[in-house]
Amino acid sequence: MxxxxxxxxxxxxxxxxxxxxxxxxxxxxxxxxxxxxxxxxxLSRDYAIKLPFLLLLIAALGIGSFVGNVLIKNAEKEKLKKSKKTQ
Incomplete structure (x- = not known):
């Protein structure tokens, strides 16, 4: 395997x-x-709602951070391309 x-x-x-x-x-x-x-x-049943909500919140924050990081890096690459074209 x-x-x-x-x-x-x-x-x-x-x-x-x-x-x-x-x-x-x-x-x-x-x-x-x-x-x-x-x-x-x-665990108590209160956590049956709290834990999935917390995991969903953490996942959303992680995905948002990743997308934001990619957008920032792409913007920097585009900025470098434009500055090289003008030279």
Whole structure:
């Protein structure tokens, strides 16, 4: 198995585990008794909304920073091209 396939398989496994954990946390735990041992493996349900929102905010900030950085670098390249043409 190539290294790329191994990385892809591990990413798929992590995504599946996170999806299963979150789905159980949000859709199953409200129907499980509070004294059940299963409740100890999960955070409180308040975080079920707060964590995805925080991750979405961080992702949006990261994408915005990346796009801004690319736009600034492209503007600098264009500025250098124009200054070389005028010389």
């Amino acid at each position: 190539s290294f790329d396939k191994l990385i892809g398989l591990s990413m798929l496994a992590v995504a599946t585990a996170v999806f299963t954990y979150y789905t159980t946390w949000v859709f199953v735990l409200p129907f499980v008794d509070e004294s059940n041992i299963l409740q100890s493996f999960f």
